[in-house]
Amino acid sequence: MKKKNDAFSRLLDWLENGDQALDTEMEESLSDAFPAEQKSKRKKKAEKRKTVPKNASAPRRAYADTWWYRACAVLICLSLIGLLLFTALRLPEFGTADTLIDSELTEFYVKNTLEETGAVNIVTGIILDYRGFDTLGESHVLFIAVCTVLLMLSVRGEKNEALRLKASEYERHFEPGDDLILRSAARILTPLTLVFGLYIIFNGHLSPGGGFSGGAILGAGLILYQNAFGYEKTERFFTYKTFRWVSVCALLFYSAAKGYHFFTGANHMENGISAGAAGNILSAGLLLPLNFAVGCVVACTMYALYTMFRKGEF
Amino acid sequence: MTMTWWQNLPLFLILCPLMCAAICSALKGKAARIVIAALSALECAGMGVLLYYTAKGNESFVYAMGEIGAPFGNELRIGPLEALTGLGFSLVLFTAILGGWHRLTKDVAPNRMNLYGSVTCLLTSAMAAMVFTNDLFTAYVFIEISTIASCALIGASNKGKTLFSAARYMIMNLMGSGLFLLGLSMLYCLTGHLLFPQLGAAVRDLLEGERYSIPLYMSFLLMTLGVAIKSALYPFHTWLPDAYGNATATSSAVLSSMVSKLYIFLLIKIFLRAAGWEVFARRIEDVLLLYAAAGMVMGSVHAIRQKHLTRMVAYSSVAQIGYIFLGISLGTEAGMAAAVYHILAHSAAKAMLFLSANRLREASGDEDTFAALRGSALRAPLAGLAFTVGACSLVGIPGLGGFTSKLYLASAGVEAGGLRMAIVLAALAVSTLLNVAYMLRSVLTIYRKKEETDQSILCKDRLFAVA
Numbered sequence: 162m163k164k165k166n167d168a169f170s171r172l173l174d175w176l177e178n179g180d181q182a183l184d185t186e187m188e189e190s191l192s193d194a195f196p197a198e199q200k201s202k203r204k205k206k207a208e209k210r211k212t213v214p215k216n217a218s219a220p221r222r223a224y225a226d227t228w229w230y231r232a233c234a235v236l237i238c239l240s241l242i243g244l245l246l247f248t249a250l251r252l253p254e255f256g257t258a259d260t261l262i263d264s265e266l267t268e269f270y271v272k273n274t275l276e277e278t279g280a281v282n283i284v285t286g287i288i289l290d291y292r293g294f295d296t297l298g299e300s301h302v303l304f305i306a307v308c309t310v311l312l313m314l315s316v317r318g319e320k321n322e323a324l325r326l327k328a329s330e331y332e333r334h335f336e337p338g339d340d341l342i343l344r345s346a347a348r349i350l351t352p353l354t355l356v357f358g359l360y361i362i363f364n365g366h367l368s369p370g371g372g373f374s375g376g377a378i379l380g381a382g383l384i385l386y387q388n389a390f391g392y393e394k395t396e397r398f399f400t401y402k403t404f405r406w407v408s409v410c411a412l413l414f415y416s417a418a419k420g421y422h423f424f425t426g427a428n429h430m431e432n433g434i435s436a437g438a439a440g441n442i443l444s445a446g447l448l449l450p451l452n453f454a455v456g457c458v459v460a461c462t463m464y465a466l467y468t469m470f471r472k473g474e475f
Numbered sequence: 476m477t478m479t480w481w482q483n484l485p486l487f488l489i490l491c492p493l494m495c496a497a498i499c500s501a502l503k504g505k506a507a508r509i510v511i512a513a514l515s516a517l518e519c520a521g522m523g524v525l526l527y528y529t530a531k532g533n534e535s536f537v538y539a540m541g542e543i544g545a546p547f548g549n550e551l552r553i554g555p556l557e558a559l560t561g562l563g564f565s566l567v568l569f570t571a572i573l574g575g576w577h578r579l580t581k582d583v584a585p586n587r588m589n590l591y592g593s594v595t596c597l598l599t600s601a602m603a604a605m606v607f608t609n610d611l612f613t614a615y616v617f618i619e620i621s622t623i624a625s626c627a628l629i630g631a632s633n634k635g636k637t638l639f640s641a642a643r644y645m646i647m648n649l650m651g652s653g654l655f656l657l658g659l660s661m662l663y664c665l666t667g668h669l670l671f672p673q674l675g676a677a678v679r680d681l682l683e684g685e686r687y688s689i690p691l692y693m694s695f696l697l698m699t700l701g702v703a704i705k706s707a708l709y710p711f712h713t714w715l716p717d718a719y720g721n722a723t724a725t726s727s728a729v730l731s732s733m734v735s736k737l738y739i740f741l742l743i744k745i746f747l748r749a750a751g752w753e754v755f756a757r758r759i760e761d762v763l764l765l766y767a768a769a770g771m772v773m774g775s776v777h778a779i780r781q782k783h784l785t786r787m788v789a790y791s792s793v794a795q796i797g798y799i800f801l802g803i804s805l806g807t808e809a810g811m812a813a814a815v816y817h818i819l820a821h822s823a824a825k826a827m828l829f830l831s832a833n834r835l836r837e838a839s840g841d842e843d844t845f846a847a848l849r850g851s852a853l854r855a856p857l858a859g860l861a862f863t864v865g866a867c868s869l870v871g872i873p874g875l876g877g878f879t880s881k882l883y884l885a886s887a888g889v890e891a892g893g894l895r896m897a898i899v900l901a902a903l904a905v906s907t908l909l910n911v912a913y914m915l916r917s918v919l920t921i922y923r924k925k926e927e928t929d930q931s932i933l934c935k936d937r938l939f940a941v942a
Contacts, residue, residue, distance in 0.1 A: 244693070245657070247689075248661070248689060248690050248693040251687065251689045251690050252661065252664055252665070252687070252690050253664065253665065253687065265546070265667070266546065266547065266667060266668070267667075269547050270547070277543070290541065290543075291541065291543055291547050291548045291549075292548065292549055292612075293540065293541060293548075293549070294540040294541075294549035294610075294613055295549060295610075295612055295613050295616050297493070298601075298604065298613065298616035298617055298619075298620060299616055301493060301496070301597060301600075301620060302616065302619050302620055302623065304496070304497070304597075305496075305593075305594060305597050305620055305623045305624055305627070306623055308500060308590050308593055308594050308597075308627065309594065309623055309624075309626060309627035309630070311587075311590055312587055312590040312591065312594065312627050312630065312631055313627070313630045313631075313638065313641070315586075315587065315590075405500065405501055406501070408497075408500075409497045409498070409500060409501050412493075412494075412496075412497040413494055413497050413498070416490055416493050416494045416497070417494070419490075420486065420490045422541060423486055423490075423540045423541055424483065424486060425542070426539060426540070426541040426542035426543070427478060427483070427486070427538050427539050427540065427541075427542075428478050428483070429542070
């Protein structure tokens with residue numbers, strides 16, 4: 162193909178091929194992010210420092226490497242910080258009449274929560290009853306976080322043999338040795354942690370705590386146990402299957418229960434759930450089972466995130 | 476008063492996808508895909524019924540989530556506007572899932588398909604909840620869900636590039652969510668309310684008393700900024716081309732036509748139902764107008780420079796987001812109507828473009844450089860036709876959606892008068908010209924025969940240039 166150099170054919174060429182410089186720039190930044198061979202970060206940085214000043218006449222570097230880009234980034238961050246501080250100083254002063262303390266919402270919640278929901282701990286009453294819709298969304302945020310991590314990191318059923326091998330290699334690498342101190346500590350701490358977590362979940366409507374905090378403690382207990390005794394022991398009672406069934410059942414129960422509650426509430430029907438005697442463990446209607454469901458989801462999520470980042474599968 | 480049967484629909488439109496998401500994660504890949512297709516069809520039907528009844532009575536109703544209604548509990552508010560937008564979004568979702576079906580099986584590994592399904596279900600639920608909600612914090616919770624879900628949609632096809640762009644998307648969008656949350660908490664601190672009507676009343680009180688005006692403006696500014704970042708208004712668009720260009724076709728169609736518009740619709744709702752125009756009219760809109768105008772021009776300029784078809788379509792999204800913000804920033808009813816209309820028109824056109832671009836790419840051996848795409852419309856005539864129609868709509872050929880929204884925008888701009896009118900009209904004119912340039916180029920490329928010699932192409936181009 163003979164190339165003519167008049168303006169029109171140059172225009173045609175440009176139309177056909179687009180802007181080359183921009184694409185090469187993107188490819189460069191991509192190859193930066195995924196180096197072909199494994200190099201340690203520091204090494205790479207040192208190399209960069211060496212090579213960059215030498216060939217100053219090299220083709221356009223990525224924006225992120227230029228000094229003015231960094232200067233701008235720092236400037237923007239500083240100005241945002243300044244702006245936010247400036248605004249924060251002009252918010253209502255804490256403890257004055259303008260703050261939320263005497264808003265009508267606060268008054269209503271303090272006066273009515275115990276009577277209407279049967280929850281002694283009115284925070285639980287608010288998040289699971291009055292604002293139950295938000296909390297429903299919030300527990301699905303945890304679920305979707307796990308789904309996303311599984312979607313991106315999971316090597317379960319991976320056809321690529323090399324990837325699987327690598328994952329199992331990592332697993333052996335991180336499997337703890339016979340750490341006496343950790344094991345003896347875990348032997349005492351794990352049951353205590355698990356029982357404490359359950360206590361916080363089941364007492365969520367009576368004392369500070371609830372599904373989210375109790376579930377986090379349960380998850381921490383599981384992670385501790387796994388660290389001390391390895392996957393062999395944990396997999397006797399907690400596998401991918403357990404995780405899936407527990408979280409699916411908990412979420413389904415949560416959605417169904419809240420759905421029933423919303424439906425009867427909006428249509429002003431009797432929902433047949435009594436608040437019970439305030440202060441008893443079996444009281445406050447739906448709050449106890451809801452707390453338990455949230456606790457299950459949170460504990461499963463914590464453990465799943467941990468093990469996904471550690472070895473890529475259950 | 477009990478609700479009539481159709482007034483209960485919004486609850487189920489939100490709850491069903493949530494439950495389907497949990498179920499999907501336990502299913503096999505193939506079944507999960509069928510579930511999401513059926514679910515989106517159901518969603519369309521439900522929204523359609525809602526639209527029919529709300530438009531018939533031309534009134535909106537409030538649905539309390541729980542026996543205690545406003546201002547102490549959560550509630551939903553559904554009117555014709557919400558039902559129409561919801562219907563538009565769920566139609567886009569449905570077509571995206573069906574249109575990208577084949578590609579989906581190729582890009583997403585079968586062992587991950589069930590997770591892809593549950594993520595899509597959650598996104599559907601978040602869409603319904605954000606469209607219906609009458610409460611600022613509920614909106615934030617579902618913003619979180621849709622942010623994580625879209626990140627998963629981008630990263631699902633699991634090539635190096637998509638993971639890279641998913642990470643980039645995550646960082647930028649979390650920044651946006653963070654700013655939105657900051658603004659929201661400041662506003663709650665000032666007013667003590669989260670429900671739109673009560674919030675609006677409290678804001679009006681504060682404005683009349685001229686108290687705390689700086690934090691008040693700041694909180695709305697932060698929320699607007701957060702939404703602008705999340706929907707890729709011009710200077711914050713850097714995450715967009717990679718994310719849309721590299722993801723699988725269904726994901727890019729859903730993300731560009733539903734998710735980013737969802738945030739903008741939420742912003743419109745906040746200003747319409749809660750803040751009122753007084754807050755907005757003083758400071759924020761002028762800045763927004765300039766950004767929007769810059770976006771309209773620069774997005775198109777970037778689009779012209781692209782070598783890949785999907786990246787070009789992605790960049791044209793930046794320009795179109797500019798159009799929508801332009802409508803909002805006029806701060807008049809006409810501008811708002813134009814913005815909502817453009818949201819719907821552009822959703823349809825963009826989904827069509829992404830899906831047909833995907834088909835064209837498949838027809839030319841999985842390459843989407845313009846050189847490889849030559850003549851692909853002759854190999855896949857239907858996709859070529861769809862692409863042409865979508866392109867014409869974006870350019871604004873009369874009779875298609877894009878023309879009407881541009882007309883509305885222009886007339887809203889004229890109504891605003893003064894310097895604003897000049898900016899709006901100039902940006903519209905320049906952007907439309909640039910649109911024509913890159914869309915004409917791509918349509919010509921896909922209809923051009925491969926074997927043609929250089930000379931005849933030159934002739935043809937001259938002919939077109941003359942024409």
